[in-house]
Amino acid sequence: MADSSTASTSGGAAVGYRPSATLPFGAEFRRQASRRRTQLGLGFMVLLPLIILVAFQFESGGDDGGGRGEFASLADLATSGGLNFTLFSILVSASFLLVVVVALFCGDTVASEASWGSLRYLLAVPVPRARLLAVKLLVALAYSGLALLLLAGTALLAGTLRYGWEPLSSQVSAELAPADGLLRLLGVLGYLAVVLLVVAGLAFLLSVTTDAALGAVGGAVLLWILSSILDQITALGGLRDLLPTHYSSAWLGLLSTPVQTDDVVRGAISAIVYATLFWGLAFWRFTRKDITS
Amino acid sequence: MRSPVARARRALAGRPRRIVAAVAVVVLVAAALVWAVRPQHPDFRTESAVVTVRSGPAGNEPVDLDTTLYLPGDASEANRVPAVLLAHGFGGTKESVRSDAEDLVARGYAVLTWTARGFGRSGGQIHLDSPDYEVRDAQRLLDRLAARPEVRLDSAGDPRVGVVGGSYGGGLALLLAAQDQRVDAIVPMITWNDLSRAFLPESTGKPPTEGVFKKGWAGIFFGGGGNAGSGPAGLSGATAAVPEGAPASAGPASPRPGAGPGSGSGRAPGGAADPSCGRFAADVCAAYLRIATTGRADAAAVELLRRSSPAGVLDRITAPTLLVQGEADTLFPLTEADANARGIAAAGTPVRVAWFTGGHDGGAGPTSDSDRVKFLTAQWLDHYLEGEGAAPGDTFTFSRIAGFDALDRGLVATGYRTDDYPGVTGQDRREVALTGPAQPVAVPPNGNPAAISAVPFAGALGSLLDGVAGDIPGQHARFESAPLDDPVDVVGAPTVRIRAASATGEAVLFVKLYDVDPQGASTLPSGLVAPVRLTGLPATLDAAAPVTVTLPAIVRRVEAGHRLRLVVATSDQAYATPADPAVHTVALADGPLALPTVDAEPIPTSATVWRWVLVGLLAAIVVGLVVVVLLTRRRHRRQDRSIHPEYAGVPLAVRNLRKAYADGFVAVSDVDFEVHPGQVVGLLGPNGAGKTTTLRVLMGLTQPTAGEIYVFGHRLVPGSPVLSRIGALVEGPGFLPHLSGLDNLKAYWRATGRPWADAHFDEALEIAGLGASVHRRTKKYSHGMRQRLAIAQAMLGLPELLVLDEPTDGLDPPQIAEMRRVLQRYATDGRAVLVSSHLLAEVEQTCTHAVVVNKGRIVASGPVEEIVGESPSVLFDVSDPDAARTVLDRLDGVRVLPDGDGGLVVDTNGTARSEVVAELVRAGIGVDRVVPRRRLEDAFLALVGDNSRGSGDR
Structure with a gap:
């Protein structure tokens, strides 16, 4: 009888097995860290600001007309200081590069295990499905966040070393003292991280739906682009507010003086709702589906 | 009862289901688009008419006015509604204020718009809101409103009416309210107090005669007046995008290069006059020409402009006044509204002032501003005309450009309010x-x-x-x-x-x-x-x-x-x-x-609300997560953890397992077997018999449709902890290609979260037998190496039940022999092994027991000897196989089976072996050996039939 009572608490598990101890965060982090695409992704985040920095050294000197709007103004300001250089690096990567990187981290994580066939062995450990997803999601998000931080950190470091610790200036605001500017920059990063949750959610949902990692990553990026295109069509009117990408550039409002948070708040709501929806669907689907890979 | 449902499910299954999903998405998107561009169904009616009114100093000069009356759909004699006289800006027509009129009529007001004299299709000349002409015209329009059966009356001939207008229309609102006490509320926007000061300002306090002529604006106005018939009306002609009242109807017509007063369109009824004056009245024109020529205003010109200014008549205004003025307005700056406010307030009339960031230069301003102006206007009219809502009070509101909008690149304004109107001198x-x-x-x-x-x-x-x-x-x-x-x-x-x-x-x-x-x-x-x-x-x-x-x-x-x-x-x-x-x-x-x-x-904006929405959303998500986790835990705790007493010591008991896929395909229809300690059980069956599906269910990868699986008496469902006592190789190896074999095993063990020492890496690696290759990446492994590594992985932690799917796949004969020994050795100390295979010899040599599956069903199970023992075939080693064959063929019922490597495999089919031997000997054939053939293959073929086609790939 004693035997049966101990067995009933552990569910008949092997000695040392606890469902909550399976697939520790660190183990999954190491699994992903050893992958080439993780290393390349993060490495590029470090490399990009340096490439931009080098590119700025090839200053032609000739004025090529300027007047390309706000982008040009931010580009012109990029060399005015480390903070501005960081801002520029973020600006050029926010619309596409970061989307791809986040989609890569979040879309690849489950689908690649499925395609290798290692997913079924994890589930047979058994790692509870919800736990597997939760850990995989957290690790993917951690890598996405790390990518963002690496990009900004490298840009800030390299930019400051090259252009100095100058106030943050932009065309839409008064000049901001470096400390204040750094805060704004962190705000921009934070908002970007929140907006990218949509990509993370979408890619993750696709990741548990398909066995093809490329399909999940590409699908998420494609849908993001589709949403961006639809957002350009003004005829859609108020419907555009519902698009997940509609508020993706609201972080520009964080640079103005005083800070405009209206769209940031709305964008955050939109992103969180979408991400929650996608993740909810992903969990719902994965905890019920038959693993056939 | 179930059949229609089942049929419907089948119809939706597989590819059709995807089509249904795609159609659903398309329908949803289409519906959303239709909703977005749906035509608005206005609940109002309009009556357009050119009416002739009599005005002029003596009130006897007829003039045709082009009017449109907007009536709410429910307005009638029984349901009389208040009216709004909506005046347009200089150079505009009644069409310039149509969207504002539609907004107001939607709020339940009868709205009368008209084209002022001298513009559009109306007759007459421009007298610059002269009390004798334009203002009197408006008075006659009030008469007409009073005669409408749908319009509410204060008394006979006195309609309940407000006057709303911007710029030229705002000036008219003030002047009309001063001249006609029937007006009950006015909302003049971006308009003037003293027209002479507006055009001839002087900032040290000198009179307009000393003023500096604002020639830019004056020229635009003069040109606009002359060309009123030809140009689009309103600030930009696109009045739909601007709020009601001033911002929409504010501006003059866009100045057209080369189109001076003389080139006015002949379409205007009264436009055939002096080419230098266009449709301006002669006195106005003459005054302009004098001022523009010298840059100075004479007393007569100032007098004429003053006549068209509310400045002198403000004390006569008794209608509550909402003054809206633009901060981006070089024509009628904030000081004009300030003068109006002071003048009207001095007479004790309620006045409220609001500034917004638009104006004659800035247009309607940002959305937040036009929304505020709209709100204030509606509030003002609702209270003073409709009698709804509390008194708006005299809170002063203004706004400041805060920067650019990040999304649409427009300007963003922040609204502010303070209780008392401080004027332009500040607090x-x-x-x-x-x-x-x-x-x-x-x-x-x-x-x-x-x-x-x-x-x-x-x-x-x-x-x-x-x-x-x-x-x-x-x-x-x-x-x-x-x-x-x-x-x-x-x-x-x-x-x-x-x-x-x-x-x-x-x-x-x-x-x-x-x-x-x-x-x-x-x-x-x-x-x-x-x-x-x-x-x-x-x-x-x-x-x-x-x-x-x-x-x-x-x-x-x-x-x-x-x-x-x-x-x-x-x-x-x-x-x-x-x-x-x-x-x-x-x-x-x-x-x-x-x-x-x-x-x-x-001013608190909707942004505050959104902030709370965000907080609420986050809280809801947190609460939702907690609830989900608690529910899961509770369900987990409630899960059946009892041990089935019958199977407590049985490593594996499969009971009536059935798996039907969504598309109706039944992979496993009824599988029922047990694996006991010490046994090496072979799960045997042709391709597609349901072996792999059974193992998938066993690993918790697939949900069975019916039936149970018990592992050591514990009911097994996906994710059951008892799975930790099973080591498995199902459907081939699955490794991280970028890691070495050893790292893969380590990564796998790390994922189990179990103590490192329990893994028994050394034993597993020995079984894998990969030598130094264990440090190479699995990407570079051969099929056999991967297979061996996978078996090693399955054996990590020495699980009590080892489940191997086609373990010898890809192994060479010595390795197969080694694997056989390993498995037999493994099934000791209470452990058991389940091997699925379609290689009969393999099972026969390795397993103690076998379960034969075919088409999703068990066809035989038990010790291998028993299954094989049922075989009736015999192996004959004879001196002359060909002769023997002919002899045997003659025997009734005896059959020579095709596969006889060296000897003859004979199905004696009931004929006694001795009789068969005797027959051979009689034919002169030497019989060296007679062995009852105990090969599983025969048993298998006997059980399954040699045609496994048609069973599909399971």
């Missing part, structure tokens, strides 16, 4: 010291080149972008402050004292205040300048008397670190300046620059 003052030496400034001949302060219609945007304002070197003096220590919010008209000297004794100067950022970029708020005309000037500064200049009222935040720059220029493109060249000297007088400030609080 408080902040004094800033300016410095700078006396500077000589040259007057260019004929005012050319001239400084640019504002470009009409581009004010707010232009000045913010700093792309417009510019001063000509040598023609202006600069006085600057030190960088501000802290920001200052200027609300109102700053004042400054200057001195000037000139040999000519007279000077026209333009005083303006720039906001200069630390980089040196300067911004002229709203492009506003203060023109001054100084007379009686001494030749030298020593004798010059200081004058106080009231700068234009602005709303602007000057950031800390910015400087304020006072510029005194001699020319400005928007104004008429003396033609003769001269040189003046300009200096600051004593006293600082005084900046009015207002203590106001920001």
